[in-house]
Amino acid sequence: MRAEERRQAILDILNQSGLPVSAASLARQFSVSRQIIVGDIALLRAAGADISATPRGYVAHQPSPAGLVRQVACRHDALGMETELNAMVDQGCTVLDVIVEHPIYGQLTGPLQLSSRYDVTQFIVRCTQADARPLSDLTEGIHLHTLSCPSEDAFQRVRTALRDMGVLVEG
Template sequence: MIDKKKLVGEERRSLLLNWLQHEKKPLTGSELAKKASVSRQVIVGDITLLKARGIPIMATSQGYVYLTNQEETGYERIIACVHPPDKTKEELLLLVDLGVLVKDVKIEHPVYGDLTASIMVSNRKEALRFLETINETNAAYLSELTSGVHLHTISAKDEATLDEAEQALDKAGLLLK
């Protein structure tokens, strides 16, 4: 059996960037660590260094992605929602089933100010995987810190889709008025 060569420093970061730029789906830290023959923690540090250089890498619930203009879906809007944690699934599925990308969730924390977390789900499979990860890790939703009040940046191919999404959230009682 041939031992895989451990990649070091700049060579590893260069390869990480190349892998991310050429992959259409998110790559997890564990996947990248295996490819580079290092620990996931080394990958986290490398990604941090690359981001500090201004390289457009985003950590999502599905893994790391390199952001290009191809990720642009056209129109974007920030919406205000309010609901308990048990309505999160309904909210996300309603949005993605209409063809909306849910980019993030934002809250206004009384001590820390604005807090934003990437979600980046655009279809039912990604939304269910995101919810499963929350459940498996027993993580709290950011909105639990603000009695259910939160913002989402959403995007879609046209304004009509965003309007339809907002109307559907309103009808479901999930939109903050």
């Protein structure tokens, strides 16, 4: 398979998958190295493909996510991250990303795509294994999350849970 054909096949896989796809699984599928896949993704992005790297793999952005899209502002230390994320997914919402406002770089966004306690646990494990610190460490714990919620009621339950935890930042 030629490189251009492989890149188109990768894009097709990402567009058809409802879940993130890891570089390692793509590498196995196409019998190439993971680094080749990383390069292919970079070339696809340079050509205009809207692909994000999440903690669980690559995702091609679809038109808007199902349900309501809302944001919440939170403030907590790194130890509160798992509890905060679980509070959101427990209400049926998907945590699409985390956003911080950096004084030099402006808005920094990290795609998450977490929709279950299993996803949250896997994210926390990867953070621990990589000795990675959350983006909110850059802003004294203040950050936003974009959520895809099945209903306004689910979003309000998230706000209530976060308020009860003492991490919701309200205007």
